[in-house]
Amino acid sequence: MVLTKNNAINQQAVGVMDSGVGGISVLKHIHALLPFEDLIYFADSKYAPYGSKTPEEITARCMAIADFLIEKNVKALVVACNTATAAAIDALRDNYAPPDFNFIIIGMEPALKPAAEASANGIIGVLATVGTLKSAQFAALLESYGRNVKVVTQGCEGLVECIERGKLDAPNTKALIRQYIAPLLAEGADTIVLGCTHYPFVAHIIREVVGLESNFKPISLIDTGLAVAKQLKRQLLEKGLLSIGMQPASIQFYSNSTNQQAGAVVEQLWGMPADVVLIDTV
Numbered sequence: 001m002v003l004t005k006n007n008a009i010n011q012q013a014v015g016v017m018d019s020g021v022g023g024i025s026v027l028k029h030i031h032a033l034l035p036f037e038d039l040i041y042f043a044d045s046k047y048a049p050y051g052s053k054t055p056e057e058i059t060a061r062c063m064a065i066a067d068f069l070i071e072k073n074v075k076a077l078v079v080a081c082n083t084a085t086a087a088a089i090d091a092l093r094d095n096y097a098p099p100d101f102n103f104i105i106i107g108m109e110p111a112l113k114p115a116a117e118a119s120a121n122g123i124i125g126v127l128a129t130v131g132t133l134k135s136a137q138f139a140a141l142l143e144s145y146g147r148n149v150k151v152v153t154q155g156c157e158g159l160v161e162c163i164e165r166g167k168l169d170a171p172n173t174k175a176l177i178r179q180y181i182a183p184l185l186a187e188g189a190d191t192i193v194l195g196c197t198h199y200p201f202v203a204h205i206i207r208e209v210v211g212l213e214s215n216f217k218p219i220s221l222i223d224t225g226l227a228v229a230k231q232l233k234r235q236l237l238e239k240g241l242l243s244i245g246m247q248p249a250s251i252q253f254y255s256n257s258t259n260q261q262a263g264a265v266v267e268q269l270w271g272m273p274a275d276v277v278l279i280d281t282v
């Protein structure tokens with residue numbers, strides 16, 4: 001893929017990607033904050049979960065998706081995935097956003113800093129994928145923001161798969177959440193970071209489990225979606241790439257899922273009818 005310098009072409013869409021449907025939780029914040037931006041979402045569901053893949057495998061997937069979205073002429077790429085950011089953000093920036101190009105790349109990481117500020121007792125739980133928790137980026141985050149607090153981490157194997165199938169309230173999903181929350185509560189966490197973009201879709205169950213298991217002690221859940229949307233807005237403004245808003249935004253979903261229900265799951269999570277194209281070429 002050859003990039004050309006673009007000059008503040010502000011009617012281009014914003015590309016958003018994730019290993020699957022989780023990044024739709026971020027897309028919602030972006031659409032709410034930037035209602036005039038056209039959005040193109042790519043769900044790499046055929047290759048989900050990323051949490052158990054190597055950084056090299058994840059980087060290769062991110063490059064393929066970035067090529068696809070840049071082919072669609074996007075002005076920005078939001079990596080709405082903590083695991084993909086940890087594995088691939090440096091390679092993506094090196095390849096697609098050299099300093100003299102007006103192309104924006106936004107990544108995301110578990111919200112340790114806001115959690116450390118919000119916690120009253122200094123005990124923070126982090127729910128994330130195994131890939132995120134063992135990444136160098138997460139180690140650096142702990143180093144920067146985890147010094148004066150106790151951070152209890154929990155990898156949540158199997159949870160992304162439940163959400164990919166749209167089984168948000170299934171007994172198996174609830175059982176996994178109960179299992180993963182227990183160690184955080186046992187350590188006394190009063191603040192829980194949702195360190196994977198799939199997890200906001202089961203926040204209602206996490207709240208239910210946390211409420212029941214903690215005898216209704218107040219526990220905050222921290223999600224990074226809004227912060228990512230704000231960061232995107234700031235960068236679009238700075239680079240003169242914000243859409244002017246002459247017409248309602250279009251939101252286009254692409255998924256390479258082989259599950260015939262993929263479109264229905266996207267609509268379930270997006271919360272309204274969605275234009276979903278199933279493709280098998282990326």
Ligand code: DGL
Pocket residue numbers: 018019020022023048049050051052080081082083084129132160195196197198
């Ligand atoms: N949604 C992703 C994240 O934020 C990754 C989930 C996965 O594919 O393992 O980490």
